[in-house]
Amino acid sequence: MSAEYDFYKNPIPKGSNRKPRLHARIVPRGTVDSDMLAEEIHDASSLTPGDVEATITMLSKMIIRNLKEGNRIHIKGLGYLEMTLQCPAIKDPKEIRAESIQFKSVAFRPEIGLKKELSTTRFVRAVYKKHSKNRSAAEIDELLTRYYSTHESIARQEFQQLCGFTKGTANRRLAELVKEGKLKKEGLHKFPVYAPVPGNYRK
The missing domain is CATH 4.10.520.10 (IHF-like DNA-binding proteins)
Incomplete structure (x- = not known):
């Protein structure tokens, strides 16, 4: 049996215009x-x-x-x-x-x-990606604007799938959007959903 790997971007210092380099990492x-x-x-x-x-x-x-x-x-x-x-x-x-x-x-x-x-060990590149896509705040805003044009709220699982994030990244980005005043958390404590704050994501 072989071990799977994928490529991840190295961190880039703030203010640097250097193109990010990649490094290989095991995909568990x-x-x-x-x-x-x-x-x-x-x-x-x-x-x-x-x-x-x-x-x-x-x-x-x-x-x-x-x-x-x-x-x-x-x-x-x-x-x-x-x-x-x-x-x-x-x-x-x-x-x-x-x-x-x-x-x-x-x-x-x-x-x-x-x-x-x-x-x-024999290595093969992973077919299914298990790490988050690298999306900017503007890209997330655009995706949510489209989503909320036909939906009232979004659950974490739906946001995760919409953006191509892992569970951890999805939770973190949702918390950031709530803190920024763009989304409000509603629903049950264990099963929350997120609705747009007036003035955000609705045309």
């Missing part, structure tokens, strides 16, 4: 959770799904405990995990106390063997 087929992994391991071994799930749960607890104790974790065949920290910028260690040191993230460094295995 989905998320494989621990339950799914347990089933796959069960199918490939004599272990029961319950045994595998219990092992994964205990492994997770042991990793967390050891990271909190300041240890670096090595998982054979995968790589190394270690905790990273953050603190205010200082010039002298005496300027800061231990209470100001905070957890930042968990860094992962893959083993050479893992990188070697992944280097043989």
Whole structure:
């Protein structure tokens, strides 16, 4: 099986007239959770799904405990995990106390063997796009003007399809339009619809 990829635009600094460059990025087929992994391991071994799930749960607890104790974790065949920290910028260690040191993230460094295995991956370009179209505010306004000429309101799913956005981008752009006073949010809390504020999107 091959992995799918697509091209995404690199961010452009404000005020720059430079044509955006593209970079390749994996298009995820989905998320494989621990339950799914347990089933796959069960199918490939004599272990029961319950045994595998219990092992994964205990492994997770042991990793967390050891990271909190300041240890670096090595998982054979995968790589190394270690905790990273953050603190205010200082010039002298005496300027800061231990209470100001905070957890930042968990860094992962893959083993050479893992990188070697992944280097043989076959890639194909995704047929179905799973990222949002890059639409300007003017383009969105034009699409909504056409839509509202025959509709009273629009739901998030309809707006998402109309503009070619992902769910996250659709929610964000709708929130921006509400904040700008172009749309008003109506309907039920879990199933809102958006209607144009008078003076917007209606000829």
